[in-house]
Amino acid sequence: MKKRHQQKLVVLSVLLLLVLNLPIVLLFDSADNVFGLPVIYIYIFSVWLFSVLMSWIVVQRYYE
Numbered sequence: 001m002k003k004r005h006q007q008k009l010v011v012l013s014v015l016l017l018l019v020l021n022l023p024i025v026l027l028f029d030s031a032d033n034v035f036g037l038p039v040i041y042i043y044i045f046s047v048w049l050f051s052v053l054m055s056w057i058v059v060q061r062y063y064e
Contacts, residue, residue, distance in 0.1 A: 005062045009055065016051050020044070 018024065028043040
């Protein structure tokens with residue numbers, strides 16, 4: 001894997017560490033619902049989906 005791709009994955013990991021940190025996650029802990037789901041669940045799963053997609057994009061560019 002190229003050094004550039006490794007650096008992108010490290011940056012993504014650090015970003016995930018920051019956005020999934022407890023004080024940030026607790027900002028979304030409210031009684032509000034979106035489509036019947038609590039906001040905190042939508043936040044956590046959207047961050048997870050974003051991380052999976054970004055990792056997939058970086059890895060796919062490596063194999064081209």
